Amino acid sequence: MVLPGVVGFKLTGKLQDGVTTTDLALTLTQMLRKHGVVGKFIEFHGEGVGSIPLPARATIANMTPEYGATMGFFPVDQVGLDYLRLIGRSDETVSMIEAYLRANKMFVDCNEPQTGPVYSSDLELDLTTVEPSVAGPKRPHDRVPLKEMKSDWHACLGNEVGFKGYAVPKEQHNKIVKFDYHGQPAEITHGSVVLAAVCSSTNSSNPSVMIGAGLVAKKACELGLEVKPWVKTSLAPGSLVVTKYLEHSGLQEYLNHQGFHLVGYGCTTCIGNSGDLDKSLSDAIVDNDVAVVAVLSGNRNYEGRVHPLTRANYLASPPFVVAYALAGTVDIDFENEPIGIGKDGKEVYFKDVWPTNEEIEQVIKSNVLPKMFVDTYGSITEGNDAWNNLVVPKETLYPWDPKSTYIHKPAYLENITMTPPGPPSVKDAYCLLSLGDNITTDHISPSGVIKPGTPAAKYLLERGVKPENFTTYGSRRANDEIVVRGAFANIRIVNKLLEGEVGPKTIHVPTGEKHYVFDAAMKYKSEGHDMVILADDEYGAGSSRDSAAKGPLLLGVKAVIAKGFERIHRSNLVGMGIIPLRFKVGEDADSLNLSGHERFTIDLPGKITEIRAGQDVTVTTQNGKSFTCTLSINTQVELEYFNHGGILPYLIRKLA
Structure with missing residues (x-):
């Protein structure tokens, strides 16, 4: 094999309140793609690593194909051992793992000065500088700070056709298309969100962002704000455990109210499996050539992948997916413009529905429990009726069905x-x-x-x-x-x-x-x-x-x-x-x-x-x-x- 270069990525500081691990993942993706890491290993190190929970590290590592590296990895430290205990590993097993790692000089204490490795090249990020972000409209490394989203969207509309352009004439940027949605008046514009999905590829086994999404839905419900009925919404976690802690915390009820019902586990919207939009909406989009948007919590938003009618697709954390679904558009300045009208005709702003890190942590501590992991993993080999009742052919060789349009014997x-x-x-x-x-x-x-x-x-x-x-x-x-x-x-x-x-x-x-x-x-x-x-x-x-x-x-x-x-x-x-x-x-x-x-x-x-x-x-x-x-x-x-x-x-x- 060709020995890879190893990029040392030093992290310092700590994420500020209101900044999610998805924001960090998108920031790192942009930096690494710009640095050029195709064929290289990325080793994250520094005292900032200790402040990043293990599920967040998994989110970052899972973006490796998007920044182009061979792999991105974190050291094993106390955070890693604590996660093993959370998911039900015995103290004996965890102690054995720690002893092995320490004996082989592979265990890291992020609070101690790190010496030793000399990397092929170096990058550094102060976590306090990370800001709320999304990525798009066509590539995962085109990060857009949330505060610049409105201006960036209008720039994309006017730019020539490309990764950041749609060549829409300026006089048409704010055109409004009205249509009838099952007897009620509806309207869309360039930038309207028509598909919002919390999907499994990167974030949805990460308790902090999943709980965050549930809290956004809860606060919106309490303020009388609802997602428009023509916005197609879905929730497809990456783990059965997510369902357990969302239900245990009572947050699934609020997600359901906003349309984010459980649709399954695994690849859905991120790989184009969201299904058709309502015909009245589809006709309005096609007949008027509207650049509408999908917002999803996946890690891939390449052209034509998410849905044939969404010309713009933005990656965002699960809480942002819910927030943009509520706003109904990406053509909005969350800091200064209301996301909707709630009870008693009052304007509701982004800050009104956004949870603090402390709120999220409180819910996690009381609702993400080791027993949930133990019960889920313990019964996973039992399968379900649909799986258990499959008829298994007795032939040694696969019995090709010439009529099948899914599995075909390759010539x-x-x-x-x-x-x-x-x-x-x-x-x-x-x-x-x-x-x-x-x-x-x-x-x-x-x-x-x-x-x-x-x-x-x-x-x-x-x-x-x-x-x-x-x-x-x-x-x-x-x-x-x-x-x-x-x-x-x-x-x-x-x-x-x-x-x-x-x-x-x-x-x-x-x-x-x-x-x-x-x-x-x-x-x-x-x-x-x-x-x-x-x-x-x-x-x-x-x-x-x-x-x-x-x-x-x-x-x-x-x-x-x-x-x-x-x-x-x-x-x-x-x-x-x-x-x-x-x-x-x-x-x-x-x-x-x-x-x-x-x-x-x-x-x-x-x-x-x-x-x-x-x-x-x-x-x-x-x-x-x-x-x-x-x-x-x-x-x-x-x-x-x-x-x-x-x-x-x-x-x-x-x-x-």
Whole structure:
């Protein structure tokens, strides 16, 4: 393996009252992404670590894919031992763990001066400077301080289309769209919150922010404030224990009153599973081209992921999710503008519903109890009726159901020979897509809703699936036929070959015809042509997803030539037998005047013994242009996978 650089991140001070651990996580994400930590380890240290509860540390560590590192970790200290006791570990077990850590010099006392480690690079944050924040509208590292949210939103409306822009003419920024919601008058504007979700990915096993959300709901109820009925709200914790302490504290009742009912545990809104908005609301959004908003407590808000109709998606702590649902808009200055009208026509402000840290701690102490963890973990293997009554086939091999549209026997593992195919050749390949910076795995392999009219929808219709049962690309990722049709099917992807048009289509270069990416790729394959992809920096950013490499493989893509790769996606490309090539420093497709209409030949040796990890590779085009790239294969093990055409063929040959 390639030894990683280790970034030492020193934390000092303590979070101020009213600042949540989510605010800290978003601040750290912004700092680390700016610092550049792809492929590195992040070690948090310093006296400030001791003031951060263990669930908050988990929140920060769980944002690792969003800041791009290999891992982010905290030392084990007294806080870690106290958490083990909270969740029901015996004193004997905890004492044994502490003794082991101390004997191996791995236990840390954050109150003592730390000496020893010398890091590859250093960062530092005074926790007292962290302020309430959200992140968006399209990326998790685009942090916005709460006090700047209103001005930032209007800037986004006016900016040209991009990660921070929608190109809405200034005279339309405040337009009001009225509609009828089941017989009652309703209205939305640019910035209206139509979807608010406390979801499981980052925060929702963290008692401080979950209790905080319940207290916001409680205070709002007592003041007579309610979420508008057309705002779709949901609560999907990451642990059954959350339900126990919300119910024990009585806060679940207030969350229910505001529409935040329990919808399940695990991935929901964050991965596009929130379902349709009410038709009257959907029609108002589409017919009037309104830039509406989703606010969610997840860690991923990439374009097209959360909901096809929410062009803006902001990450926020669970209490902020409830607060923005109550306000009904992100176009608000929480400090100076009321979030609504409560009892007796009185204006209610943000400060009126926001709990103090002391209030939150009091509820936690009396309601988050060790017995809840012991009871939940103790019965977890008992399952439930739906799980326990599943019929388990007796066959040794999986009995493939040819009618299933969820699990499909993949054809690409059929007829594998014992002899590895060797490195792929790429000659006169066409460019399938030419992409910009920060193309995420959600752009490459979307997890959101399957829209009617798309190749994936056509496939399902042909097999008798009704549109209301299409569900999402994420839920059908075990079907390779959906994976290939979902590759680059993100509704917000920007392909330079389309010259400004947004969406999952491309140009078939020989004819100039515009097709869905899947249809264009199948046309190239039927004609016997190789394909490559051009991209700029941070290609494959975001959460790890093997389908983001499998989809391009199934399309027939032989190589990706990019300015830079996110670590896991680069590894996954190699694991699928796709050539990852990196432009030389200072060069990219634009500086080399590559339009994407060229044909590309990659001068890669045909024998794996002649290839070295990280070697220079020459790429030439049919018009005589030539440039040198770096082969982004890092180790001999990766070369072995590459020689076999991917990691699965490699494993199958080893097993055989």
